[in-house]
Amino acid sequence: MRRIGRRDIVVAILIALLAGAIVTSAPFQMLQGLSLDILTAMRGKLVGERREPATSPVVVVAIDGETYDTPPFKGSPTQTWTREIGRVLGSITEGGAKVIGFDVIFPSSIEQSEIPFGDMSVGSRMKGFDRDYLIALRQISDSGKLVLGEILSIDHAEVPYRAQQVAVRNTIRALNVYTDPDDVIRRMPLSFAIEGRSVPAMAVELAARALGAKPEIAPSGATELSGYAIPSAMPNTMTLNFRGLGRDVPTFSFADLRACVEKGDRDFFRRAFDGKVVLLGTVLNFEDRKLTSMRLSGGYDGTPAARCALPAPERGAQRPRSDVAGVFVHATVVRNLIERDAVTELGFPARSILTIAFALVIACAAGMLAPSGALIAWLGLTAVYAAMAVGAFVHALALPLTEPALASLAALAMMIGYRFVLADRDERFLRKSFALYLAPEVINTMVASGKMPALGGEMRNVTMFFSDLSGFSSIAETMTPGELVTLMNEYLSAMTDIIEGHGGYVDKYIGDSIVAMFGAPADDPAHARNAVHAALECHRKLAKLNADNPAFAGHGLSHRIGLNSGEAVVGNIGSRRRFNYTVMSDTVNVASRLEGANKYYGTAIMASETTMAQTGDTFAWRELDAIRVMGRGEAIRVFEPLAERGAESAEQTKVAAAYAEGLACWRAREFRKAVEAFDGAAKIDPPSSMFAERAKALTANPPPPEWTPVNTLEGK
Incomplete structure (x- = not known):
């Protein structure tokens, strides 16, 4: 359902006034008589009202x-x-x-x-x-x-x-x-x-x-x-x-x-x-x-x-x-007078007001609904009104019937024309602009929100999604071009469907990498939550493709996903002759770095603290570390989503507890205890194995007093 704005309401009122004035004007006076004919026919057909001739005066x-x-x-x-x-x-x-x-x-x-x-x-x-x-x-x-x-x-x-x-x-x-x-x-x-x-x-x-x-x-x-x-x-x-x-x-x-x-x-x-x-x-x-x-x-x-x-x-x-x-x-005149049963018709003012009011209701419906839905609404409301008019006519009150029906139909047509020519230009432009690179449900949500992205860019709170296949270059070298294209099409289609299914927008593909954002162009207060849902489902989907899809057989593909939330500039950015709807800000850069940081910890999904905080208690998390990525001096606490809250396995819970103990000891400079905690899960958990090696090294060579528990990553 389309949200109707103040301008649309003003236009609907003007259309209703115009339609009502036309059908109640002198050239259409025959409509008043036609209403009486139709009401007489409908009453006779639906109600009957047969009376005994013997009672006639x-x-x-x-x-x-x-x-x-x-x-x-x-x-x-x-x-x-x-x-x-x-x-x-x-x-x-x-x-x-x-x-x-x-x-x-x-x-x-x-x-x-x-x-x-x-x-x-x-x-x-x-x-x-x-x-x-x-x-x-x-x-x-x-x-x-x-x-x-x-x-x-x-x-x-x-x-x-x-x-x-x-x-x-x-x-x-x-x-x-x-x-x-x-x-x-x-x-x-x-x-x-x-x-x-x-x-x-x-x-x-x-x-x-x-x-x-x-x-x-x-x-x-x-x-x-x-x-x-x-x-x-x-x-x-x-x-x-x-x-x-x-x-x-x-x-x-x-x-x-x-x-x-x-x-x-x-x-x-x-x-x-x-x-x-x-x-x-x-x-x-x-x-x-x-x-x-x-x-x-x-x-x-x-x-x-x-x-x-x-x-x-x-x-x-x-x-x-x-x-x-x-x-x-x-x-009939004699009987009507003796029985006090003559028909009461509404005067011109009341008839006009009723006609205009009915036309206004239909015009507003046409402003909110699709043309087919508005037509159905007209048919339904006209049928209900006709039933009311017949009920009133049983008691000798003649409500106008044809005037409201025709005025509202004219208002319906005029409102649809207004929407097509003026009101929906932005919507049509938006649908045309995003049709090939945005999910239909996202376009519908964006249109329904009534908030269109400003040309040239606007600040939005979004969650960025970066993913990349691990070691794909070496795998690609072993494949024919046809096999490579088939594999990539299958992979990118599956991942894109999941991202768009959770309200995300795929900004671009860079080889085997996917850059997407949640929270733009459509407003999405739950963009961080939806991004994490999409990341977990993408990870599960890749495992399923590896197991079931012939194009993936023998390759054992894995990917890395980085998530970060924050303010970013989104909009149509580029030259005057060519532009793309894209996003720019430090939020984007950090998400890209977090995708690459996964390879240091052996994880598949890494999210920033801001993303984790914006998801509330929807997921079970474990904190991985505090890192300093390339190009950024400030340390970032990073987290790994394990599963939806309550859906994590017993093994995940056990490993997360051991990891949290080891990380606490690490930050307290108790490296020997950290080694013991991390070693408990090192064989089945790559981040625990990595930290165990780092703790052992610092146990043998303790760091200086100014040491801080922040891992500075040298590469991307």
Whole structure:
């Protein structure tokens, strides 16, 4: 995971603001409606929320295909149906309906027909045809239970013919709908300004009469109905909640109801319509179809209600459609108002803040993660947010869905682009620069640390690692060039893998020698510990190669390793046209001298006191001596790592104890006792054998009083 800096956070905020501002702007207004469509579909698919049609406060009387195919309506123009409509409406009113609304408009009457019929017009011969119908309208209207519909329009208004207007005393309300720019109905107007006064829409009027209340404007500006503040994201509109996808509205065929009137079954009308709001409308496959928020999920033209007189027509299973009959849109408004179940949408400020916040989270994730990881994070967070949005929509709260998803996706793309063009230039440069001579895991650690090596060099605390094969020149003389190359490649590959596996950086190869450092270029607080681990493992690996690898057979290779910790200058050092990432300081020189000092003591690994101290109690050590290396006047205490603490063998422990006793006697000028202590392990321990010889020499020829127990090495 990449560490995100202050500049990255500022950029992420700016990107989130830009993405959020774009997707919530006017050109993308359709996204708000698309969110409602998706939420409606997801709620219907995941939650279901099927409701019993019998509990619906509103029912639909459908002038449907069955009506057109059933006598006496078959083959007759709709203007001739008015008398039968009046009879059915009368029975519905007697059945206890609270109010009846017309979603059909009869703009003309058969009595107005001027088509010649004999020596007179059809209208003249049909005078009085609508009398019973108009009387029925007057009676129902006088009881306050009838509202006719009209379409308001500047160009082509559609209103009931004049006799109907008089019959209902102008109790007429608008059926106009509110369509979004994509021609989808998601909201409905609450009122219309007619002749300077606010008049409720048809559905609002029906709900108000059913509740026995009048719409009022609250101090907040919201429209209230019977104490219910109607939520309105857009002024004077209500967002529709298609909770049952239309299947929760019982639908009666007008043909069956007309036959029921003929049958005289008043009980059926009481069972079907008592206490209900009734909407009369056309339900056909080709007329008055509306696209709504159910267009993605599919809606239904109600649920067929109980039959009274006619047998149910044969039909297949009802299938969802992208459009529904317009009467069910008004039925949904009525039910939402009565049940106080309209959708609450967030206003523009809240929607924008939520969108920007979501985009900011994704932008920050894109700043920290790899592109694939950021994409997975976007998918996961979007899925979680969508689940939360569906949960909120179950309770009629519509959270923005498409805006946060698209804004965050745009923020993801922009943040990845920013990283590629600007933020990750240093990282790409670093990876390219070190790819061929630094372990990938070391590069990853260095990048994750956020600390890049300064060009030209910087002071770092490091541990230097020098190794060299013992007597390799004489061995090489006995080998062919091909054998020598194979052997060196095997050896250097094995040692390099171990060094890099412990976080080290191989600076260079000098013939059979390896120069490496720990603690740079990547920060490594445990660089001394890792260097010692690598040295011990390299020693074990060489023994394994000698035993198992055919290229090493018969050569018995051994190597010497020197370790020293301290401050050093590391960086890109060289000429302006060519440079290497390397290290320079006295720390480097001392490590080189310690590698060579091994041959004086017969040891494989020698470390300085600073390296030993920085490893804590991780390893078991023995102090070898205090030495003065060539080119350095100050004495250095040197140590040999035996094994990890607790992993040393009994023999190593015994030899180390004897050696420590002998070294103490040596430094106390008790050379005879030193000889006795060193002789105990001289046969199996080269350093003890070397010290035993030195102690014997000083026993025979004691040193002068100014003698100090420091071994000055003459060579490298």
